[in-house]
Amino acid sequence: MKSKVLASVAALMAVGATCAFAANPFVDVPTDSWAYKSVVELADAGIIQGVDGQYFQGERNITRYEAAEMVAKAMAHMDRATVEQRALINKLADEYADELNNLGVRVSNLENKVGNIKFTGDARLRYRYQDGNKDNDSSWDYRIRLRGKAQINDRMTATLGISTDNQSFADNGKASEESDIFADDIKVDYNTKSFGLSLGRTDKYKIGGPRGYGYAYGDVFDRVEAQFRGDKFAVTAGYGKFKEGNTAGKVDGGWRNGKEVDINGVKTGYAEIEGFFGNGSAAGVYYNDFNATGDGVVGDFNADDLWGAYASVNFGSKWNLLAQYENTSLETASKVTNDDSANMFIGRLMYGKTSMSTPKSWDIWVEYLDAEDGADIGGSTDSWRFGQMDNITSWGAGIDYVFAKNAKFSVMQSFASDIKDGNDSDPEEQTRAEFTFAF
Numbered sequence: 548m549k550s551k552v553l554a555s556v557a558a559l560m561a562v563g564a565t566c567a568f569a570a571n572p573f574v575d576v577p578t579d580s581w582a583y584k585s586v587v588e589l590a591d592a593g594i595i596q597g598v599d600g601q602y603f604q605g606e607r608n609i610t611r612y613e614a615a616e617m618v619a620k621a622m623a624h625m626d627r628a629t630v631e632q633r634a635l636i637n638k639l640a641d642e643y644a645d646e647l648n649n650l651g652v653r654v655s656n657l658e659n660k661v662g663n664i665k666f667t668g669d670a671r672l673r674y675r676y677q678d679g680n681k682d683n684d685s686s687w688d689y690r691i692r693l694r695g696k697a698q699i700n701d702r703m704t705a706t707l708g709i710s711t712d713n714q715s716f717a718d719n720g721k722a723s724e725e726s727d728i729f730a731d732d733i734k735v736d737y738n739t740k741s742f743g744l745s746l747g748r749t750d751k752y753k754i755g756g757p758r759g760y761g762y763a764y765g766d767v768f769d770r771v772e773a774q775f776r777g778d779k780f781a782v783t784a785g786y787g788k789f790k791e792g793n794t795a796g797k798v799d800g801g802w803r804n805g806k807e808v809d810i811n812g813v814k815t816g817y818a819e820i821e822g823f824f825g826n827g828s829a830a831g832v833y834y835n836d837f838n839a840t841g842d843g844v845v846g847d848f849n850a851d852d853l854w855g856a857y858a859s860v861n862f863g864s865k866w867n868l869l870a871q872y873e874n875t876s877l878e879t880a881s882k883v884t885n886d887d888s889a890n891m892f893i894g895r896l897m898y899g900k901t902s903m904s905t906p907k908s909w910d911i912w913v914e915y916l917d918a919e920d921g922a923d924i925g926g927s928t929d930s931w932r933f934g935q936m937d938n939i940t941s942w943g944a945g946i947d948y949v950f951a952k953n954a955k956f957s958v959m960q961s962f963a964s965d966i967k968d969g970n971d972s973d974p975e976e977q978t979r980a981e982f983t984f985a986f
């Protein structure tokens with residue numbers, strides 16, 4: 548995209564920023580240029596900085612990342628934009644959604660709307676297989692989720708989401724008889740440029756940052772969460788409770804030492820500090836303090852607290868390297884290692900990048916997992932893996948392909964999986980494939 552073309556469009560976004568006496572910051576933009584007024588306004592608004600602070604280089608092609616930076620800065624002026632300008636910002640925010648997410652910019656209140664409400668959803672058809680797994684009779688399952696988001700005002704949104712949960716085709720219609728549809732997302736969000744507050748239920752609680760692996764992960768979660776953010780950092784803190792039963796979604800439960808473990812009813816306070824870098828890379832540290840007392844807790848949940856760190860580094864435009872470490876303090880010693888703590892490390896190398904809005908986009912990746920006994924806190928994970936998630940070392944590989952707009956196919960496979968400690972036999976390898984559709 549030519550920068551002079553983007554300048555003409557972005558001039559509409561420099562709302563309220565015009566300064567009649569602003570000086571020309573660029574030596575290569577003469578006062579008689581057709582773009583002079585727009586360039587000065589954009590520079591005065593802080594939307595563009597030029598090259599080396601003194602050259603505009605109007606004939607130079609800019610990258611999508613540079614365009615996304617301009618859109619992000621224009622988003623800061625949304626409260627002063629007209630209806631037409633908001634529509635233009637919304638359109639650009641949708642176009643550069645992936646780059647804006649890599650910059651740590653939230654675009655939830657900039658999406659196209661029907662009136663002041665937007666309806667979205669997704670459907671997933673999934674196959675999972677592991678030799679000897681007790682759930683192989685239910686290898687095929689599906690899930691459908693619907694979301695409605697209302698724009699209350701410029702800074703506040705309300706979201707209501709419903710889900711079928713994971714329904715097995717082996718149930719022969721039993722799911723509809725049990726009315727498994729439930730509200731998994733009920734929240735109000737308040738956001739300014741530097742502060743965000745979210746109150747209510749979320750369908751996805753993930754520790755380890757939005758770019759982390761999500762190894763220790765919970766399902767439906769009632770919480771209050773606050774975030775302070777700048778251009779290069781974000782600080783998040785919150786407190787909440789993992790829910791139980793069909794009224795809030797059923798957590799599948801993990802397995803540890805042959806016994807099912809569930810995180811229903813567990814409470815946690817958490818905090819995270821993240822830093823964002825110019826090429827979309829990020830790094831962060833996080834901490835959780837679990838409280839597993841109460842009648843709602845099922846199984847032998849054993850985690851006391853947890854801390855971790857991650858780094859997600861982009862190389863060029865297509866390579867990403869993720870490394871993540873977690874340490875879980877256990878209330879009682881591990882049954883296998885007689886240790887009161889458990890460590891987990893995972894590394895993943897990915898090439899390519901998928902976007903549901905970009906047909907024929909794809910990625911391929913390989914990962915390595917090393918998890919001590921007790922490292923999996925139970926419940927579901929944000930990983931593609933299922934079944935045993937601790938006391939193992941394992942490799943994995945996969946590919947994602949967007950074969951049509953809003954339609955993706957993914958396949959994953961583990962290999963070289965071994966038990967770390969004890970006399971148990973090595974776990975069988977896991978296979979997973981799925982179709983995902985967004986609407």
